[in-house]
Each structure stands twice: as structure tokens, then as C-alpha cells.
Amino acid sequence: MPAPNSIKPGNQVQFTQAERTREYLGDDPDQSRLWAERYLLFVKNLTAVFDGFKAVDIEALGVEHNELRVIIGPNGAGKTTFCDLVSGKTPPTTGQVFFDRDEITGVQEVDIARRGIGRKFQTPTVFDSLTTFENLELSLPGRQGLWSNLRRATTPEEAGQIEALLERVRLIDERDTEASQLSHGQRQWLAISALILTNPKLLLVDEPAAGLTDAETALTAELLLELRADHTLIVIEHDMDFVRQLNSFVTVLNEGKILAEGTLAELQDNPEVIKAYLGR
Ligand SMILES: Nc1ncnc2c1ncn2[C@@H]1O[C@H](COP(=O)(O)OP(=O)(O)O)[C@@H](O)[C@H]1O
Ligand SMILES: [Mg+2]
DSSP: OOOTTOOOSSSOOOOOGGGSHHHHOOSOTHHHHHHHHHOSEEEEEEEEEETTEEEEEEEEEEEOTTOEEEEEOSTTSSHHHHHHHHHTSSOOSEEEEEETTEEOTTOOHHHHHHHTEEEEOSSOOOOTTSBHHHHHHTTSTTOOSHHHHHHOOOOHHHHHHHHHHHHHTTOGGGTTSBGGGSOHHHHHHHHHHHHHHTOOSEEEEEOTTTTOOHHHHHHHHHHHHHHTTTOEEEEEOOOHHHHHHHOOOEEEEETTEEEEEEOHHHHHTOHHHIIIIITO
């Protein structure tokens, strides 16, 4: 069996129709185990039903180790709810979620975070009255909760780690700037940095380019692509220019279901996708 969804070196992603997750999913119950081994994240028959309304209804979706997967879809398609299901914020109505070989269906949100799924919300959590550096100190491992922060000072190693990260996200010049003074893009990068410090295996990033300038959007795309070296990412996005810059495998959600998957170029030629989304 050939490796599905394999990411070729560089930014270029080449897929054939036969490589799509769903193509491989047989009726054999042992397939779940197989896919859980193969993918970092794998969901099967996943639904979220609210008052009889199916917000998410995904037969199968797998994200490879060190893949950057983009999920697009019109408003209300179920993108954020999908993140809620994966991160444990919302328990699935039916179906299974496998992460890093283990089934995590029904596991508490904090425990899922501990296992290595980090999430950046649409509105980033940044403390305005603290500097960029201080904001990141709060995200150091073992620092959650005010009491633990008061108890111990940042070690030189930790400071070095934060500074290296600030270099990476182009915020080193803003090290001692109060977060209230940062631009919207810089705040997004700070929120992403805080997430990276917790060293998640999988990052769920919901609409990172919303409200950014073109230059900030380009930098965000560059940054997310760099993160693929050490992390796996699911990026939810609306902005097509941004999706183009990410140049990665795209899953299109529509009315909770996977409508199509492929490169953006492939999807732009797909009449169903045009009808549901791109043509709007
Ligand atoms: N907790 C909830 N209760 C009821 N309906 C919800 C809940 N969460 C999401 N929905 C509904 O599910 C659908 C998908 O929402 P969402 O996942 O936020 O879409 P997207 O992020 O793609 O814009 C929407 O119709 C929304 O109103
Ligand atoms: Mg959303």
C-alpha cells in the first residue's frame, strides 16, 4: 500500500486522487488501528450534533506527521466545531478521534492539551499590560497558574529559549514592548509563540490571517510553514491569498462534510467547490 498524503520535500505537495484518506478506508475495523498508526491525527465517522443539526459529519480524515493541513469552507461549515472535537472542548456525538496512536475520544480538554494538541483561538489570548517576553514567560512549562509564576524566576536557559523563539517569529525587537503596543499581526505571532512554548505535537490554528495586512499575512504563512519542521499543523482559513501562500493540501468542509480535498489549484477547478465556496 503506498503512503497516503505523503508530503514531498519542499513546499510542493503532490497528491493523486488515490492518496486521499477516504480512498483507503475499508470496512475492516482493524483499519482504524492501522490509520491511527499512520497518521498523527485520524478521525473516523466523527459527528457533532446540536439539537438534531449535524455541524460536523466527517467520514474519515487523517493528518500526517509534520503535515500542514489547511481546512477551508464557508461560514458555518463546521471548521471551528471540528477543532472543538479534536481539542476535546466538545465531545463528539458519534465517532472516534485518534491522536499519536491513542484513541482520545471523550478525553478531557486539559488532558488532550497535555498529550500534545495545542490550539490558537480566533481571538488570541495576550496579556496587554505585560511585555512580549513576560507574556511568554507565562507559557513556560509548569507556569500555568498565577501561584506557580510567583514562586520561581525564569532560568537563563528558559530566557534563551524565549529569545530564540522571539527571533523565529520576528518579535525579538519587541522583546520588552508592552503587548498593548503590538500590531494585530504581532499579537497573533505572540499567541502562536505562547502555544509553541508548550511544545504541542499538533497545532490547531483558527483563522490566523483574519484582519492582518498583506505583509503580515505573508509573514504568517512563512512562519507556519517553518513550524512544520517540528510540529504538525491544522490551519483553518478563509483568506484565499493566504491559503495560496501556504501551498499545502486543502480539505474543503461544507455543511459539516468533506466536500473535496486536494491542492488549491485542483480545488479551483472543482465545480462542486466553486459552487459551495470559491465562486461566492
Ligand atoms: N455549541 C453549539 N450549539 C449549537 N450550534 C452550534 C454550536 N457550535 C456550533 N454550532 C453550529 O454549527 C455550525 C458550524 O459552526 P462553526 O463550526 O463555528 O463553523 P465555521 O467555523 O466553519 O464557520 C453553525 O451552524 C453553528 O451555528
Ligand atoms: Mg470558525
